[in-house]
Amino acid sequence: MIIAQQKPIQEIAEMVKDCRKVLVVGCAGCVTVCLSGGEKETEILASELRIMRQLQENPLETVTFVCTRQCDPEYIAMLDNLVEDVDAVISLACGVGVQYIAERYPSKWVLPAQNTNFIGGSIEHGVWEERCGMCGNCILHLTGGICPIIRCSKSILNGPCGGSQYGKCEVSKDTPCAWQLIYDRMQSLGKLDKLLELQPPKDWSTSRDGGPRKAVREDVIIG
Amino acid sequence: MAEEFEPKIVAFCCHYCAYSAADLAGSMRLQYPSNIRIVEMTCSGNIDHRVILNAFEEGADGVYVAGCMEGDCHFLKGNYRAKKRVNHVKQMLDEIGFDSRRLEFYNLSAAMGPRFAEIANEMTQRIKELGPSPLNKKEGDTK
Numbered sequence A: 001m002i003i004a005q006q007k008p009i010q011e012i013a014e015m016v017k018d019c020r021k022v023l024v025v026g027c028a029g030c031v032t033v034c035l036s037g038g039e040k041e042t043e044i045l046a047s048e049l050r051i052m053r054q055l056q057e058n059p060l061e062t063v064t065f066v067c068t069r070q071c072d073p074e075y076i077a078m079l080d081n082l083v084e085d086v087d088a089v090i091s092l093a094c095g096v097g098v099q100y101i102a103e104r105y106p107s108k109w110v111l112p113a114q115n116t117n118f119i120g121g122s123i124e125h126g127v128w129e130e131r132c133g134m135c136g137n138c139i140l141h142l143t144g145g146i147c148p149i150i151r152c153s154k155s156i157l158n159g160p161c162g163g164s165q166y167g168k169c170e171v172s173k174d175t176p177c178a179w180q181l182i183y184d185r186m187q188s189l190g191k192l193d194k195l196l197e198l199q200p201p202k203d204w205s206t207s208r209d210g211g212p213r214k215a216v217r218e219d220v221i222i223g
Numbered sequence B: 001m002a003e004e005f006e007p008k009i010v011a012f013c014c015h016y017c018a019y020s021a022a023d024l025a026g027s028m029r030l031q032y033p034s035n036i037r038i039v040e041m042t043c044s045g046n047i048d049h050r051v052i053l054n055a056f057e058e059g060a061d062g063v064y065v066a067g068c069m070e071g072d073c074h075f076l077k078g079n080y081r082a083k084k085r086v087n088h089v090k091q092m093l094d095e096i097g098f099d100s101r102r103l104e105f106y107n108l109s110a111a112m113g114p115r116f117a118e119i120a121n122e123m124t125q126r127i128k129e130l131g132p133s134p135l136n137k138k139e140g141d142t143k
């Protein structure tokens, strides 16, 4: 899932300081699961903003709504009536959601409440970790299911480097060396020989290259 | 003539401890201030950030959550979670410029009737010193 964390409340309050009424929109997708932009967080944010503004004797009216997903146009269409009389829309989705709302309502001031951090998963309740760098050409079959692109600090393909010490990466003693993990796993799978195959430089053209990437499924396109 | 400020304090009390302690305080005929409005909960661990914020927005001058003694929660960890959550809301309140001393978490057991009364007094005294919630100011002004 996409992991996002809320911006400091002061920063969000500053963005809406000239507004009288705002629509605060959560997302029931990724950001609900990573506990930063679901129904609960949406209501808390609205409440915090209202309290702040009441303390400043400059009340702010809030309307809250949670979209099933903000990254699909049909789900944000539900905001059509709600956006009408608000001065700004605050989105608690990832950056995709914010942009989708902004695109749909060209005359509205649409603001991000979150910093979109990475894609990853939870490693314990309340802790999330990055697991994929979205390189566009997955090589997990070569590395025992452990991603060297994002989990190796140097993203090297033929590791480990000389900085690997006692299973840790040289950047921090809290960071496991991805290549140690890969080695251990391949060893337990009896596939160490695979690591002897030298990997050529990766083709990065499938990654961040030439503007936004697109995925197309001709067979499901309607019309 | 200014009347003495009588705060409205909402106490979210766990059924197994604070709520029973309130009962005990009653049967022991212990006096505690009438400022306390008790909300019975199945476990203090049910407390939600939104409920606390709501209480303040709806006019509470103070709020406290009372759960079992550490290690004695009927649902094992509800009171630890409640305490963490209350501390988190305290932090949020400070960030938005609302005095977090208006919110507190207490541990007590069902047998602690006198402690219940003591907490009620302590919190009422604290809120009296802090004065009316700034969120209630408007209402007070128009009176």
Ligand code: SF4
Pocket: A002, A027, A028, A029, A030, A031, A068, A069, A070, A071, A072, A093, A094, A095, A096, A097
């Ligand atoms: S808008 Fe972003 S956070 Fe919400 S479901 Fe889509 S990708 Fe996930």
Ligand code: SF4
Pocket: A131, A132, A133, A134, A135, A136, A137, A138, A139, A140, A147, A148, A149, A150
């Ligand atoms: S190899 Fe690429 S696609 Fe596969 S997990 Fe790593 S970054 Fe993601």
